[in-house]
Amino acid sequence: MKLLFFMALAATLSAAVFAQDLPKWMSNRGRDEVFYKRAPYNWAINRIPDFARDMFATGVGHGMAYEALVTGKAKELETKTFATIDAVLYNPPRYPIDENAISPRFGQKYGSLEKVFDWAHILHFQAIDVLAFPGWSDAQKEAEIDRLWEFYQSEPFAVTGLPMNMEYLDSFSYSGKFRREYPKVNGLFWGYHWLQTVNYDMLYRVPVADQRGQYDLIGKWYRETELYRTDRDFMPMTAELSPRFAKRFPQIANAFDNLHMLHDNVNDILAQENLSDQQKAIEVSKAIYRVLASTHQDEASGQGEPVTLHDHRHPITVPGMGMMKGSDENTMYMSGMGWMEMGECAHCSILLPDTGPWGATVSANGWTMTVRCLMCARDMAAETPGRAIIRAATEDDNKLLVMISDEEGNWTSNIKDVVFLEKFGEHPECSTWSRAFTSKAAFDKFITETPELEGTTPMTLKEWSEQFHGKPDTYRKIDKPNPYRSADGGQL
Amino acid sequence: MKRIPLVSGIAFLAAVATASDHNNLEKGRPLSFDDAYSIAYRSVEFQSGVSFETYRKQSPIYGLKTEVQFGIAKNKDISIGFEPSFMTSSGKAGGNAVELSYFEGLSRETSRAAAMGYRLEMALPVSGGKGLDLHARGIITKTLNHYDKVHLNLDITHATQPTSDEKRTTVGLILGYSSPIGYPKLFDRTFLAEIGIAQSREAGSGWYGWVGVGLRKQVSATGVMDVGISSDFFRAANQERSPFRFTLGFSRSY
Numbered sequence: 244m245k246l247l248f249f250m251a252l253a254a255t256l257s258a259a260v261f262a263q264d265l266p267k268w269m270s271n272r273g274r275d276e277v278f279y280k281r282a283p284y285n286w287a288i289n290r291i292p293d294f295a296r297d298m299f300a301t302g303v304g305h306g307m308a309y310e311a312l313v314t315g316k317a318k319e320l321e322t323k324t325f326a327t328i329d330a331v332l333y334n335p336p337r338y339p340i341d342e343n344a345i346s347p348r349f350g351q352k353y354g355s356l357e358k359v360f361d362w363a364h365i366l367h368f369q370a371i372d373v374l375a376f377p378g379w380s381d382a383q384k385e386a387e388i389d390r391l392w393e394f395y396q397s398e399p400f401a402v403t404g405l406p407m408n409m410e411y412l413d414s415f416s417y418s419g420k421f422r423r424e425y426p427k428v429n430g431l432f433w434g435y436h437w438l439q440t441v442n443y444d445m446l447y448r449v450p451v452a453d454q455r456g457q458y459d460l461i462g463k464w465y466r467e468t469e470l471y472r473t474d475r476d477f478m479p480m481t482a483e484l485s486p487r488f489a490k491r492f493p494q495i496a497n498a499f500d501n502l503h504m505l506h507d508n509v510n511d512i513l514a515q516e517n518l519s520d521q522q523k524a525i526e527v528s529k530a531i532y533r534v535l536a537s538t539h540q541d542e543a544s545g546q547g548e549p550v551t552l553h554d555h556r557h558p559i560t561v562p563g564m565g566m567m568k569g570s571d572e573n574t575m576y577m578s579g580m581g582w583m584e585m586g587e588c589a590h591c592s593i594l595l596p597d598t599g600p601w602g603a604t605v606s607a608n609g610w611t612m613t614v615r616c617l618m619c620a621r622d623m624a625a626e627t628p629g630r631a632i633i634r635a636a637t638e639d640d641n642k643l644l645v646m647i648s649d650e651e652g653n654w655t656s657n658i659k660d661v662v663f664l665e666k667f668g669e670h671p672e673c674s675t676w677s678r679a680f681t682s683k684a685a686f687d688k689f690i691t692e693t694p695e696l697e698g699t700t701p702m703t704l705k706e707w708s709e710q711f712h713g714k715p716d717t718y719r720k721i722d723k724p725n726p727y728r729s730a731d732g733g734q735l
Numbered sequence: 736m737k738r739i740p741l742v743s744g745i746a747f748l749a750a751v752a753t754a755s756d757h758n759n760l761e762k763g764r765p766l767s768f769d770d771a772y773s774i775a776y777r778s779v780e781f782q783s784g785v786s787f788e789t790y791r792k793q794s795p796i797y798g799l800k801t802e803v804q805f806g807i808a809k810n811k812d813i814s815i816g817f818e819p820s821f822m823t824s825s826g827k828a829g830g831n832a833v834e835l836s837y838f839e840g841l842s843r844e845t846s847r848a849a850a851m852g853y854r855l856e857m858a859l860p861v862s863g864g865k866g867l868d869l870h871a872r873g874i875i876t877k878t879l880n881h882y883d884k885v886h887l888n889l890d891i892t893h894a895t896q897p898t899s900d901e902k903r904t905t906v907g908l909i910l911g912y913s914s915p916i917g918y919p920k921l922f923d924r925t926f927l928a929e930i931g932i933a934q935s936r937e938a939g940s941g942w943y944g945w946v947g948v949g950l951r952k953q954v955s956a957t958g959v960m961d962v963g964i965s966s967d968f969f970r971a972a973n974q975e976r977s978p979f980r981f982t983l984g985f986s987r988s989y
Binding site (some may be wrong): 273275276281289330334339340341343352665 | 758772773775781807809810840841842843844845846850882918920921953955985989
């Protein structure tokens with residue numbers, strides 16, 4: 244009895260000491276709702292109706308799962324709750340959802356957490372709205388997203404935009420509990436986060452008219468595969484799935500990842516049967532505190548003691564992603580792809596270019612990879628079963644090439660007169676001899692300016708699609724074990 | 736300030752509530768109670784609605800209510816509204832007032848305590864009236880089982896210059912109920928009901944009571960339609976009971 248008394252006393256004292264460190268707003272009694280930035284682009288997401296509805300449904304899924312966890316229905320999560328959420332995902336709502344209304348008991352217990360979630364979700368949606376808005380140029384949109392970031396940071400419940408060490412944030416006594424015990428619902432959560440991060444490259448610097456067509460395929464991947472994956476090693480990261488957006492807006496990418504990690508922490512805490520309600524509330528408050536911008540004030544990206552709360556290091560070429568389990572300055576383990584050298588082409592292992600056309604990205608089978616040239620993009624897509632999306636630089640910085648393939652590798656393009664240069668040569672030079680152009684005139688101009696390519700003729704999309712050069716001999720695979728799995732495949 | 740029965744008795748003054756979300760309940764849209772939450776900080780909400788009230792012995796009364804709310808701080812909003820009403824027999828306005836309101840949400844609901852808020856309002860006469868109507872409302876919102884909520888509204892209204900046939904101070908009490916319809920398949924509509932009693936404004940008359948039901952439905956990301964009906968179930972002997980009142984409105988946040 245005495246022991247129990249002292250344990251309770253110790254917990255209370257610990258909570259009291261910890262409470263002093265928490266920002267004042269976390270004890271505010273009000274609901275503290277803040278409206279989104281007023282702007283002409285708001286709700287432009289509705290221009291892609293299927294995408295909008297899928298995004299709205301993510302809120303339903305989050306809310307229902309949390310509500311089940313705080314109302315003693317954890318045992319139903321993988322069965323009844325999963326089926327209920329799945330039905331909503333199959334028939335998603337037409338309008339945005341108020342998560343507070345779907346999870347009232349959760350909101351009553353964790354009001355501060357809801358403020359953090361709601362405010363970050365507003366940033367999610369408004370960044371999408373800006374990119375989906377037809378009325379502005381790409382430069383205007385980028386400037387507005389910078390302003391949105393400042394707007395977001397103006398509230399005390401903002402999540403930090405510094406890279407956080409994901410290994411540290413996933414290293415607590417409760418970590419991993421939810422994904423181990425509720426793999427199907429955890430799969431849904433990570434599926435939502437896949438959708439919430441994959442969409443930015445779908446939209447970023449892509450003409451509005453070409454966004455919807457991509458979602459026909461991305462939405463299919465999401466609904467048919469990504470929501471139901473239970474084999475992911477770790478949650479999807481923004482820079483993995485939208486590398487171009489993350490490179491331009493690293494703080495936003497980091498904030499989304501930190502937010503999603505907070506979701507994982509909360510899932511794990513709520514799944515602990517051996518914690519009292521009070522202990523859970525304390526752990527949730529700690530988890531919030533760790534990722535708040537105010538906790539990391541005056542700290543800098545790229546600095547910090549390894550695997551600590553204030554570790555803000557990142558892979559050298561990826562400022563929009565914190566260090567992952569086992570990663571170093573150059574390499575990280577990517578779920579579904581294995582160990583990757585971050586600064587290299589995912590297909591030919593040659594360094595990605597610092598100047599000139601940035602190359603291309605290939606999205607297929609749930610991942611998105613950056614490659615040096617159009618040939619690497621096409622061949623990498625061809626080596627991957629199923630359909631793919633290639634987004635590639637052209638000679639015009641303001642015209643992104645977006646190509647979507649069918650199951651047989653036949654490509655469609657958003658640029659009607661696109662032509663390709665492909666004069667196969669040494670891979671280290673591939674970004675010179677494998678390119679896309681918005682017109683034959685642009686191709687001719689480039690050939691004229693590049694004497695070593697004299698006599699090269701342009702390829703049509705069909706001709707280019709029929710080429711295939713296989714895996715380059717420069718490619719090298721990093722042979723290291725999966726840091727998230729044991730030798731027998733179990734989660735570490 | 737002389738006001739017609741509907742306006743003085745049930746609609747009271749300007750509606751104050753939260754953003755245009757079907758879950759956030761706003762007085763007058765469509766019933767007379769509201770919940771304990773303000774609109775979001777920095778939001779602007781436009782509301783408008785028409786009402787229709789029948790009597791057995793007197794002409795119907797038509798109302799038009801327009802209001803703009805501003806979230807001036809977290810958990811605080813102000814609003815300005817205009818609410819003329821018309822009687823068919825005369826074709827004249829039955830009562831006009833510019834209504835100013837301040838709302839503060841004191842606390843959100845927690846596992847241990849209900850949400851609480853209050854509102855202070857002032858109605859300024861525009862056509863024919865004298866003095867001010869000052870109105871205070873205390874609000875408690877509490878979740879019952881899971882999604883069902885009750886909203887207790889306690890009202891007190893004070894007229895600074897009542898006419899000879901008006902009381903200076905009246906009180907009222909409303910018990911509101913709200914519950915989403917369609918969960919877990921539909922997420923865009925909320926059912927509402929209320930029962931209320933209040934002192935009549937007319938001197939020498941007693942209490943009256945009413946019941947009402949309504950629906951709020953999301954019609955866009957920022958817009959909500961509402962419809963409601965209510966009926967007096969008792970009134971003092973010297974007052975005519977309104978057997979049917981109808982309200983249709985729209986809210987939109989910016």
